[in-house]
Amino acid sequence: MSDDHTHVQEFFSARAADWDSRFPDDGPAYAAAVAELGLRVGDRVLDAGCGTGRALPPLRAAVGPSGVVVGADLTPAMLEAAVRAGRNRDGQLLLSDVAALPLRSRSLDAVFGAGLISHLPRPAENLRELARVVRPGGVLALFHPIGRAALAARQGRRITPEDLRAESNLRPLLAGSGWRMASYADEDARFLALAVRED
Numbered sequence: 001m002s003d004d005h006t007h008v009q010e011f012f013s014a015r016a017a018d019w020d021s022r023f024p025d026d027g028p029a030y031a032a033a034v035a036e037l038g039l040r041v042g043d044r045v046l047d048a049g050c051g052t053g054r055a056l057p058p059l060r061a062a063v064g065p066s067g068v069v070v071g072a073d074l075t076p077a078m079l080e081a082a083v084r085a086g087r088n089r090d091g092q093l094l095l096s097d098v099a100a101l102p103l104r105s106r107s108l109d110a111v112f113g114a115g116l117i118s119h120l121p122r123p124a125e126n127l128r129e130l131a132r133v134v135r136p137g138g139v140l141a142l143f144h145p146i147g148r149a150a151l152a153a154r155q156g157r158r159i160t161p162e163d164l165r166a167e168s169n170l171r172p173l174l175a176g177s178g179w180r181m182a183s184y185a186d187e188d189a190r191f192l193a194l195a196v197r198e199d
Contacts, residue, residue, distance in 0.1 A: 013170070014178050028053065029145075030114065030145065030190070031113075033141060033143040034055060034059055034145045036141065036192065037062070037110050038139065039062035039110060039122060040063070041063060041129040043062070043095070045059050045062075045111070045112060046101075047069070047112045048098045048130060049098060049113055049119065050080045051073055051082070052082045053071050053082035055083075056090040056091040057090045063156060072098060073094075073110050074095070098130065101130075101132075106132075106133070108197055109135060109139070110140070111139075114143045117142050117170075118165070122171060123173055127179065131178030138196070139195070139198075140174075141193070143190070144192075145189075148163060148186050149186075150188045167184045170184070170193055171184075176199055179196065179197060182195060182196050
């Protein structure tokens with residue numbers, strides 16, 4: 001396991017137990033972002049870097065009982081917190097690195113990634129792996145329940161020009177990784193970039 005993975009696991013392991021209680025009001029923002037994926041009953045969707053699984057209930061509601069919902073995360077403590085919250089009833093939990101998913105190519109209709117992009121050690125390569133498992137025309141949602149400026153203020157830092165979530169950086173990053181950006185919103189109350197899997 002690389003140092004990047006170790007750092008991510010250490011960061012989230014230390015915060016897993018109280019993660020949901022730190023952000024108790026994010027549920028409606030997750031549900032609204034999932035709604036923008038345009039999922040249909042029977043679709044197959046991955047929550048990449050699912051953490052405690054906060055997106056799993058709205059994803060399950062969108063695809064219905066005949067759909068497939070998978071939550072993949074690198075940190076065992078986060079998946080354990082998802083189980084304690086009962087979210088394993090809404091999707092299959094998978095201990096997996098999104099850089100090497102144990103999923104068939106073109107097997108999914110969509111990927112949801114909340115807070116994911118800033119934790120990817122090799123963003124272009126990792127986004128290519130997400131593209132691999134999505135069918136052409138499938139959708140990727142990169143989401144955060146608050147916008148970049150609000151998040152930076154919360155963390156006591158400034159937004160830098162190198163921020164991967166800046167539209168000027170994210171659009172070419174996605175384009176080089178098999179995705180075409182379809183929409184981009186960076187507002188105080190949310191960050192949501194939607195991209196379509198190219199052929």
